[in-house]
Amino acid sequence: xxxxxxxxxxxxxxxxxxxxxxxxxxxxxxxxxxxxxxxxxxxxxxxxxxxxxxxxxxxxxxxxxxxxxxxxxxxxxxxxxxxxxxxxxxxxxxxxxxxxxxxxxxxxxxxxxxxxxxxxxxxxxxxxxxxxxxxxxxxxxxxxxxxxxxxxxxxxxxxxxxxxxxxxxxxxxxxxxxxxxxxxxxxxxxxxxxxxxxxxxxxxxxxxxxxxxxxxxxxxxxxxxxxxxxxxxxxxxxxxxxxxxxxxxxxxxxxxxxxxxxxxxxxxxxxxxxxxxxxxxxxxxxxxxxxxxxxxxxxxxxxxxxxxxxxxxxxxxxxxxxxxxxxxxxxxxxxxxxxxxxxxxxxxxxxxxxxxxxxxxxxxxxxxxxxxxxxxxxxxxxxxxxxxxxxxxxxxxxxxxxxxxxxxxxxxxxxxxxxxxxxxxxxxxxxxxxxxxxxxxxxxxxxxxxxx
Amino acid sequence: xxxxxxxxxxxxxxxxxxxxxxxxxxxxxxxxxxxxxxxxxxxxxxxxxxxxxxxxxxxxxxxxxxxxxxxxxxxxxxxxxxxxxxxxxxxxxxxxxxxxxxxxxxxxxxxxxxxxxxxxxxxxxxxxxxxxxxxxxxxxxxxxxxxxxxxxxxxxxxxxxxxxxxxxxxxxxxxxxxxxxxxxxxxxxxxxxxxxxxxxxxxxxxxxxxxxxxxxxxxxxxxxxxxxxxxxxxxxxxxxxxxxxxxxxxxxxxxxxxxxxxxxxxxxxxxxxxxxxxxxxxxxxxxxxxxxxxxxxxxxxxxxxxxxxxxxxxxxxxxxxxxxxxxxxxxxxxxxxxxxxxxxxxxxxxxxxxxxxxxxxxxxxxxxxxxxxxxxxxxxxxxxxxxxxxxxxxxxxxxxxxxxxxxxxxxxxxxxxxxxxxxxxxxxxxxxxxxxxxxxxxxxxxxxxxxx
Numbered sequence: 071x072x073x074x075x076x077x078x079x080x081x082x083x084x085x086x087x088x089x090x091x092x093x094x095x096x097x098x099x100x101x102x103x104x105x106x107x108x109x110x111x112x113x114x115x116x117x118x119x120x121x122x123x124x125x126x127x128x129x130x131x132x133x134x135x136x137x138x139x140x141x142x143x144x145x146x147x148x149x150x151x152x153x154x155x156x157x158x159x160x161x162x163x164x165x166x167x168x169x170x171x172x173x174x175x176x177x178x179x180x181x182x183x184x185x186x187x188x189x190x191x192x193x194x195x196x197x198x199x200x201x202x203x204x205x206x207x208x209x210x211x212x213x214x215x216x217x218x219x220x221x222x223x224x225x226x227x228x229x230x231x232x233x234x235x236x237x238x239x240x241x242x243x244x245x246x247x248x249x250x251x252x253x254x255x256x257x258x259x260x261x262x263x264x265x266x267x268x269x270x271x272x273x274x275x276x277x278x279x280x281x282x283x284x285x286x287x288x289x290x291x292x293x294x295x296x297x298x299x300x301x302x303x304x305x306x307x308x309x310x311x312x313x314x315x316x317x318x319x320x321x322x323x324x325x326x327x328x329x330x331x332x333x334x335x336x337x338x339x340x341x342x343x344x345x346x347x348x349x350x351x352x353x354x355x356x357x358x359x360x361x362x363x364x365x366x367x368x369x370x371x372x373x374x375x376x377x378x379x380x381x382x383x384x385x386x387x388x389x390x391x392x393x394x395x396x397x398x399x400x401x402x403x404x405x406x407x408x409x410x411x412x413x414x415x416x417x418x419x420x421x422x423x424x425x426x427x428x429x430x431x432x433x434x435x436x437x438x439x440x441x442x443x444x445x446x447x448x449x450x451x452x453x454x455x456x457x458x459x460x461x462x463x464x465x466x467x468x469x470x471x472x473x474x475x476x477x478x479x480x481x482x483x484x485x486x487x488x489x490x491x492x493x494x495x496x497x498x499x500x501x502x503x504x505x506x507x508x509x510x511x512x513x514x515x516x517x518x519x520x521x522x
Numbered sequence: 523x524x525x526x527x528x529x530x531x532x533x534x535x536x537x538x539x540x541x542x543x544x545x546x547x548x549x550x551x552x553x554x555x556x557x558x559x560x561x562x563x564x565x566x567x568x569x570x571x572x573x574x575x576x577x578x579x580x581x582x583x584x585x586x587x588x589x590x591x592x593x594x595x596x597x598x599x600x601x602x603x604x605x606x607x608x609x610x611x612x613x614x615x616x617x618x619x620x621x622x623x624x625x626x627x628x629x630x631x632x633x634x635x636x637x638x639x640x641x642x643x644x645x646x647x648x649x650x651x652x653x654x655x656x657x658x659x660x661x662x663x664x665x666x667x668x669x670x671x672x673x674x675x676x677x678x679x680x681x682x683x684x685x686x687x688x689x690x691x692x693x694x695x696x697x698x699x700x701x702x703x704x705x706x707x708x709x710x711x712x713x714x715x716x717x718x719x720x721x722x723x724x725x726x727x728x729x730x731x732x733x734x735x736x737x738x739x740x741x742x743x744x745x746x747x748x749x750x751x752x753x754x755x756x757x758x759x760x761x762x763x764x765x766x767x768x769x770x771x772x773x774x775x776x777x778x779x780x781x782x783x784x785x786x787x788x789x790x791x792x793x794x795x796x797x798x799x800x801x802x803x804x805x806x807x808x809x810x811x812x813x814x815x816x817x818x819x820x821x822x823x824x825x826x827x828x829x830x831x832x833x834x835x836x837x838x839x840x841x842x843x844x845x846x847x848x849x850x851x852x853x854x855x856x857x858x859x860x861x862x863x864x865x866x867x868x869x870x871x872x873x874x875x876x877x878x879x880x881x882x883x884x885x886x887x888x889x890x891x892x893x894x895x896x897x898x899x900x901x902x903x904x905x906x907x908x909x910x911x912x913x914x915x916x917x918x919x920x921x922x923x924x925x926x927x928x929x930x931x932x933x934x935x936x937x938x939x940x941x942x943x944x945x946x947x948x949x950x951x952x953x954x955x956x957x958x959x960x961x962x963x964x965x966x967x968x969x970x971x972x973x974x
Contacts, residue, residue, distance in 0.1 A: 213698030214670040215919045246665030247920030334806055338790065347869050347904045354786055354809040354910065414924060417799050452799045458806065466918035467667045468699030472866060 083111025086330030115281030125449035175228030242359030358459020387412035462497035535563025538782030567733030577901035627680030694811030810911020839864035
C-alpha cells in the first residue's frame with residue numbers, strides 16, 4: 071500500500087532538509103526523497119588526510135543571517151577565512167603581487183572599475199529581487215551577454231580581465247554565456263558586487279568548523295526514517311485529491327509535493343498532467359554552471375610563511391581562483407577552483423592529469439613546496455549524476471524575461487524550492503534556506519487538516 | 523526474451539525512418555522505436571475540412587536534393603508555393619504593401635540590408651559547416667547575441683525589424699536569445715540568407731501534393747512490424763558486447779543504437795554508463811525553438827482575388843509570418859505562424875483565444891472575409907510532449923564553442939542522427955536526411971557480420 075503523507079519533499083540538499091524541518095515543526099507529516107546516497111546536495115564535506123574539507127559550498131558571510139542562525143541553533147561554529155598577506159594575479163604569463171581588494175592594473179582600468187562599482191550599485195537599486203524581469207531595462211539587458219556589454223563598457227584590458235574572473239568565480243560561467251540581466255540580478259540577490267567578491271564583510275568571510283555538511287546531517291538526523299536515500303523520483307502524477315510520487319523504490323501519496331532540486335533536474339521527471347509550457351521550458355533553459363574544486367593538504371602552510379595569503383587569481387587553468395584552506399584544527403591546505411570554460415577543459419582530462427596540473431600551477435604561484443602535498447582530493451561537479459554542474463542554474467540571454475516568472479510559481483500540487491527560486495542570495499546556501507521559508511509559508515495554508 | 527537486432531533506431535521522424543531504410547538496404551536488421559502514436563516527428567500532416575494540410579514542416583527548395591530525390595523515388599509530387607501579388611508588412615501599427623523580395627523601408631535601411639547581405643555572404647565562406655566552432659572568429663561571435671550584434675551593425679529601424687522577422691521566422695527564436703555564431707552557422711548550413719528566406723529558388727519554393735507526412739508513412743510501411751509506436755525509451759545500457767534499450771514496452775538488445783531525436787529529448791533518457799560530460803551538457807544546453815502553426819480553410823481564395831499573394835510579415839502577433847496555403851487540389855487556405863516570443867505569448871492562451879486572434883489579424887490584413895473560415899486548425903508545438911518546441915534545437919551564446927563538437931560524436935555504441943546533427947540544412951527535413959546518410963556510413967563498418 072502506498073504511504074500517504076501531508077507533504078513529500080524531493081531533494082535532501084539544504085533547501086529540502088530545511089523545508090522538511092519547518093513543516094514538521096508545524097505538525098505536518100513529511101517524507102524526504104533523495105536520489106544520492108548522502109544528504110547535502112551541492113554541500114559535500116569529506117575527509118582528506120583525516121580532516122574534514124568542503125568539496126562543495128564552504129563559506130558564509132555576515133549578511134547570510136539564516137545560515138548563521140541555523141548553525142548557531144545546531145551548535146556549529148564558524149572561523150574566519152584566512153586572507154592576511156600578499157595576493158597574486160597571474161595574467162598573460164606574468165605574476166603581479168598585491169595587497170588590498172584589487173591589484174593595481176592601470177589608471178584607466180582603476181577608473182573603469184570605479185565606474186563598474188557605481189553602475190552596479192545603481193542597477194541593484196533598480197532590480198526588483200522577486201521579479202528582475204520587471205526591471206525597466208529588462209529586455210535590453212536580457213538581450214545581450216555580459217561579454218558583449220563588457221566589450222562596450224570597458225576599454226582597458228585590466229577591467230575586462232577583472233570582470234571575467236568575477237563571472238567565472240561567482241557564476242562558474244563564461245561572460246559570453248551569461249545574460250547581462252541574470253548577472254546583474256545575481257549581484258542584486260547577493261547584496262552587490264563588493265559583498266559577493268569580498269572575504270571580510272563579504273560572502274567568503276567565514277567557514278564552518280568541521281565543514282558545512284554536518285549542518286545537513288543534523289537536519290537529516292531529525293528526520294530519521296522519514297528520509298529515503300537512493301530514491302530517484304521517476305514520475306509525479308496529480309489527481310483532484312492528491313499527488314502521487316513514483317520512485318525507483320516506493321510510491322508516495324501526499325497532498326503536496328515540494329521539489330527542492332535545480333530546475334534542470336526537475337526536467338528529468340515525468341509529469342502527469344504535463345507541466346505548464348512555461349515551467350517545462352524553464353527546465354530546459356537553465357543549465358548548471360561548471361566547476362571542479364580541488365583541495366591539497368600539506369604538512370605546513372609554507373605560503374603563509376612566505377607572506378602569501380593563499381589567494382591567487384589566474385587567467386589560465388586549472389586554478390582560476392585559489393584560497394588558503396587551512397582548517398580550524400590547524401591542517402594546512404590550499405583550495406582551488408576550475409570555473410566555466412576552464413572547468414570544461416579540465417573535466418575532459420583524467421583525475422591524475424588534473425592533479426598534476428593543479429600542483430604545477432601551485433608551485434608556480436607559491437613555490438616548489440606545493441608539489442609535494444600530503445593528500446589531494448577533487449570534486450568534478452560536472453560529472454555528478456544528480457546535478458551535472460554547480461554552483462547554480464545559469465541563464466543565458468532571453469531566458470529570464472521569457473521564463474523567469476515560472477521559477478517559483480506552483481503548478482497545481484507541485485511547489486518549488488531550492489536556491490534557484492530564492493530572491494535573496496540565489497546560488498548560495500543562504501538562498502536555499504530562504505526558499506525553504508518561502509515554500510513553507512506557501513504550502514501551509516493549502517494543507518487540509520492533518521489526519522491526526 | 524529480449525529481441526536482439528543489429529541496430530535500434532530511436533525516433534521515427536524523417537531522420538530515423540531514412541536511417542532504418544538505408545541500413546535495411548544493406549541487409550542490416552533494424553527495429554525503430556517511436557514514443558508518439560504516429561511517425562513523422564516534426565512533420566505532421568492532418569485533414570482539415572477533408573484536405574491534407576501540413577501543421578509541421580511543409581516546404582522544399584531546389585537545393586534540397588535529398589528530399590526531392592526521396593519524394594521522386596516514392597512517387598510524391600511537388601507544386602509551387604503561391605507567391606504572386608502584393609505582400610504586406612505590418613509594422614508599428616501601419617500596413618505597407620509591396621512587391622519583390624523586400625519592402626522599401628528607407629534609403630539607410632536599404633543600404634544596411636545590402637551590407638547585411640554582403641556580410642553574411644562573406645561569413646558563410648568562412649564558417650566550416652562541419653565545425654563552426656573552428657571559425658577564426660568563433661569565440662567573438664559566440665560570445666554575443668544576434669540582438670547585440672544587430673544593435674551595433676544597424677542604425678535603421680527598418681533593417682533591425684527585418685532581422686527580427688528573419689530570426690523569428692527561420693530560427694523560431696528571438697534575436698536576444700540566439701548566439702550570433704549559431705545564427706550565422708544556420709545561414710551557412712542553409713546556403714545563405716537569401717536562400718533561406720526566399721520562395722522562388724529558396725527554401726519555400728515548393729510544397730508536396732498531399733503533404734509531407736506521406737513520405738514518412740511510406741518509409742514506415744516498408745518497416746512493417748519493425749516499427750514500434752508508443753514505445754518510450756527510458757534507459758540505454760552499454761556492455762562490452764551490446765547495447766540494451768529499455769522501453770515502456772519491451773527491452774531491445776543490439777550492436778548499436780542510433781538516437782534520431784533532438785539533443786534535448788535525448789537528455790531525458792537514462793544512460794549506463796553515464797554519457798560523457800560534454801554530451802550530457804549539450805543535451806541540457808540546446809532547447810527547442812518556439813512556434814505555433816495555424817491553418818484557416820476558406821470557401822474561396824479572396825486574398826488572391828484582391829491581388830494579395832497571401833504573404834504578410836507582422837511585428838506583433840499572433841501572425842508573425844503568413845503565406846498562401848491553397849492546396850494542389852484547390853482548397854483555399856491561409857497558413858500562419860506565431861514564432862519566438864509571440865509563440866510563448868499565445869501558447870499561454872486557449873485554442874479559442876488563439877483562433878479569434880488569428881482571424882482578427884487575417885481580417886485586418888486581407889479583409890473581413892477572413893473572419894469566416896470553413897475550418898481552422900492549429901498545432902502548438904510548445905505543448906508537444908515529445909518535442910516541446912520546433913523547428914530545431916537552438917543555441918544561445920557560448921554553447922556552440924563549448925559543446926558543439928559533441929553534436930554528432932558517437933558515445934561508445936550510441937550514435938546520433940536528426941537534423942540537429944546535420945552539416946547541411948540543419949533545422950530542415952533535408953538536414954534530417956543528410957544526418958541519416960552520415961550516421962549510416964558511420965555505423966556500417968562497425969557492425970559485426972550479420973547473424974544470418
